[in-house]
Amino acid sequence: MKEISRADGEPYYPIPKPENKDLYSLYQKGADAAKNVYFLGRLGTYSYMNMDAVVMQSLELCESL
Template sequence: KTVISREYSSEWKVGMEPYYPVNNEQNNKLFEEYRKLAEQEKNVIFGGRLGNYKYYDMDKVIEAALEMVAEEL
């Protein structure tokens, strides 16, 4: 069997469920605080949509992961 699904992006508005990071001033400030804490962690790599607090298409997530592995190795 084959399942085909489509996803159509839309601009986030107040009252909508935020499935992806909402890059506003408050959230970006909070992310910056988390980023500073993350830099203090040893032997932990933060990446992907949540680790970078950015929306990525899956091909970009994979590309970023491979680049991060290349840096670490």
């Protein structure tokens, strides 16, 4: 399997376009209002991350909880 970033199809990586950042801001406002819900990783933070960084982010959250 090969992952290719593109506007249509499976969302493997965020596409940095103004309209996508605006949409992400709306989602983030809703997420910030939710209790006991955490968004991590590439799609959860709307940023490119290597998987080792995603795992570290998850472990750090678990330790803080």
